[in-house]
Amino acid sequence: MPELPEVEVVRAGLEPAVTGAVIRSVAVYDERSLRRHVGPSEDFVERLEGRGILGAVRRGKFLWLPLSAPPAPSVPKMQEIVAQPVESVRSGAGSAESPAFSEEALVVHLGMSGQVLLRDMQQPDDALLRIRLDLVHPTHGELRVAFVDQRIFGSMAINDLVPTPDGAAGGFGHPAALVPAQVAHIARDPLDPAFDDDRFLADLRKRKTGIKRAMLDQGLVSGIGNIYADESLWAARIHYDQPTDTLSRARARTLLTEVRLVLAKALAEGGTSFDAQYVNVNGASGYFSHSLNAYGQQDKPCPRCGRPIIRESFMNRGSHFCAFCQRIRSATAR
Secondary structure (H helix, E strand, O other): OOOHHHHHHHHHHHHHHHOOOEEEEEEEOOHHHHOOOOOOHHHHHHHHOOOEEOOOEEEOOEEEEEEEOOOOOOOOOHHHHHHOOHHHHHOOOOOOOOOOEEEEEEEEEOOOOEEEEEEOOOOOOOOOEEEEEEEEEOOOEEEEEEEEEOOOOOEEEEEEEEEOOOOOOOEEOEOOOEEEOOOOOOOOOOOOOOOOHHHHHHHHHHHOOEHHHHHOOOOOOOOOOHHHHHHHHHHHOOOOOOEHHHOOHHHHHHHHHHHHHHHHHHHHOOOOOOOOOOEOOOOOEOOHHHHOOOOOOOOOEOOOOOOEEEEEEEOOEEEEEEOOOOOOOOOOOO
């Protein structure tokens, strides 16, 4: 499943292309990709057409596009908007240049294999296309957003935005202190400016579980999946099953620092792509897989000590670690 770096790469690619654009038409080719939307596909289409996109926002692995208010009744019907030439939209007719903010967003969940791709209007539809949004942008003109999903675990949904409890921005990419109701239970991620280190460290000690299980708990900290948990634990020299209540505050802080360093490096390298499923909006793969020290490196020498990396079964997945560098320690001074 895509983790924070992969979703942030998608968000950053979408942001300049969709911010300020108007959704001219929507096509749903597989209603299974609307499993998280309350209502039929007709409702999804009618509520999106004619609305402006105000940005691209991310919290952890979740992505959403804040929407402008629906067109007023006096606005021409959608068929007429679609028929307008691009020049008229660029001049402001039906555009989101000065949009009335609505408390709704288009929430995008990539699932296991979801992709959000930017396409030219002339390009043929992708073979696994599930949802298509045709947009017109005041600067870039006409473009298409294609939601492609092989396994159909991902989805799109229109969802209400609710206030954030701490009053800070809902996620990275837009200043509004609002977050989709479907995402409200997800904790902030370590790269979020509003992430509270002290609260995280205090809550971590209360978990009384293995450290990797805690890191994968999206209610505690979001955006960290199997890959980046293994990489961060290797960097911090902490065993994946080290009990959280035995970690000193200093070691927990070291781990949090390593998480941020690993995520930042993965972001700089476009994320981790092991197959064609994880790509940016232009279909290009990331190359952080070449920088992995632990994940997927079983039987290869540890880059630090030369001993073999081990893989053990963990939560229907696997944990990769160095048995010498990452030994379980007894409780340390707090």
